[in-house]
Amino acid sequence: MAKKKASPNTNPKNNGATATSASVEQLLTTALERGSDTLETGRYIVTFKEGAGEAALDSFSSEHGLRVADARDFKDQAAVLEAADDADVFHFPEIGAALISGGAAQSRSLTAQAELTTDSPYETIEPEYFAFSDQVTREFMRTYGTKTEKTSGDFLRGFLQAAEMIAREFGFDQEGAIEEGVEAEVVGATWGLNVCKVPPSVRSGLGIRVAVLDTGFALNHPDFIGRPIASATFVGQPVQDLNGHGTHTAGTACGPKAPAGTTPRYGIGYRASMFIGKVLQNNGSGTTATVLAGMNWAIANRCPVISMSLGAQTGVQAAYTAAGQSALNNGLLMIAAAGNAAAPTGAPANSPTIMSVAALDQNLRPASFSDFGKIEIAGPGVDVFSSWYMPVRYKIISGTSMATPHVSGCAALWAETSPNLRALNLWKKLQATAKHLPYPATRVGAGLVQAP
Known part of the structure; x- marks a missing residue:
């Protein structure tokens, strides 16, 4: 105690x-x-x-x-x-x-x-403040937009209704959901991994600790059986993910190189050490403190890459900035989703010490929902295939939440190439090697993240 x-x-x-x-x-x-x-x-x-x-x-x-x-x-x-x-x-x-x-x-x-x-x-x-998975923010904006400003309490109530909606077993749109035993529509590797040049890379993330702070993880997922996973919960619920969002993001960042059967490769750092911090409940909601608790844990465990597909449409929060700076001081890098409100970048991604990620579609254009302003880099974020809780097993969803683990996974591969690529050096390397895109930096940052 x-x-x-x-x-x-x-x-x-x-x-x-x-x-x-x-x-x-x-x-x-x-x-x-x-x-x-x-x-x-x-x-x-x-x-x-x-x-x-x-x-x-x-x-x-x-x-x-x-x-x-x-x-x-x-x-x-x-x-x-x-x-x-x-x-x-x-x-x-x-x-x-x-x-x-x-x-x-x-x-x-x-x-x-x-x-x-x-x-x-x-x-x-x-x-x-309350914090939500980026999927909750996107569902809120899609369903409610700015209409909730008319009555005191409606704003928060709208977020809660969006959270409850997507927390149900079939809360997300089921188009693209792939049940166990059903062939995926793509083979080899997902479009996101291909445009990030992941399949040709000889790197695997070996020796790099990647912390994913989200809704937990499906610890019984067959693609991860036997994979060592360090985990902790900060929201009073078991780490086991009953939402899917955390399993999806962790799958992109750290999933297997060769899933069974015809399933395409969807994971980047397949030999990275996985650290799962459940900072959001199964309905996708948490608070600044639950997120800070996860950040504190990831820093204490010296995870060079800390991936966060969460946030709130608030201004810069000093505690998040302090957390990002502490990470940098300890040779670590925090990477966060910009947000899905088609608005200025939300917290914690808007902190100057945290790398902000925007979302791109399959034509490498900024996604219509992707936040803008303080953007450092972009990743694939539309129709992204990755792992999901059982028995669904896999799912295709969209958001800056999906773009972020593409950057985090590639960050783990780059970190593996040299012990000097840590913190700001890793931040700069990700930007220096990104694929330039013909859009303002306020929408895509340095461009599309690329694997080494």
């Missing part, structure tokens, strides 16, 4: 449904009950000034009388927020940030409106 510093002034019951240990469902229910017209959860994220971690923790306990739980008190820093019990604060040491409960933040005036003094160990205090 995480260690905490006791406080006679703190009553954990006062934190209610915005406690650090509150589940995503509790936070969603509470947000809907208060008629929220934003994606805020009611909790807050505190980002520390560089080198001020210990001072910040001391301030929480001695100055504000708060109880602190720490990710370092969990094996491999696989922090379980629900196990924080009565802690007011949950610390992510690799990032230099912490989650603070809504009740504690309000009673101590540690909210986004707080005026921080120059000698404060805190850099920023921001609202925590």
Whole structure:
């Protein structure tokens, strides 16, 4: 159990449904009950000034009388927020940030409106937001567009309805779903791998740890039987993926070189070490804190490639920027989906320390749904074939979510070529070797990612 510093002034019951240990469902229910017209959860994220971690923790306990739980008190820093019990604060040491409960933040005036003094160990205090798989965002925009702005609470409710819709067993459009035993329409390799020049590459991702932070993974998928997989959950549900999104993205980044039968090759880093972090629930929803917990775990486990097909249409969040910088400082690279709202790049991809990925169609044109603005690179993101939960086994879906693992998989291949290709060097190599496309950098970045 995480260690905490006791406080006679703190009553954990006062934190209610915005406690650090509150589940995503509790936070969603509470947000809907208060008629929220934003994606805020009611909790807050505190980002520390560089080198001020210990001072910040001391301030929480001695100055504000708060109880602190720490990710370092969990094996491999696989922090379980629900196990924080009565802690007011949950610390992510690799990032230099912490989650603070809504009740504690309000009673101590540690909210986004707080005026921080120059000698404060805190850099920023921001609202925590809900986060979704990019597929949820795309379904929301397709179904609701901007119509949900008319009534308080409709905005968040629309996202939840989109999440529930695609979380059902047949939530995604079934065209292109390939049941076990049915031949795929393509042979050899998927169109995405072919345009990224993956099949001719002699690299396999051997020795490279690739973290995929998503809805988990189908651990019983026959294409991965016998494959070592390190995993952790940060949302109070088993790692086993009942959504499909996480299995699909992990399949593209790390799937097998030669699937059985007539199934085309759909995986890139087939010998990479897989690290699966479940930061989104089976309905595709999570929060800033669940994502930060996964980021913290991936950094602690020194994964050179950290792939994230998730986010929210919010502005730049300081904690995500700090996480990206921590990754770079430790020789790691975070790669995130730009978003599917046909709008400016969402978080965490909009952070300057995280590589943002746009989606392309089979004609190598920017996908109509792909976000724009801060874009570093592009990948195949329309009608992408990859693994899915059983018994469906495989599926064809679209999104910047699908483009991102193409970049992450190629990043693993490049990282294998040299121990010097890490962090910013790996970022620059991916851009320098990308295939130039006749579109603005705000749509495709440096161009289409290419394998070594």
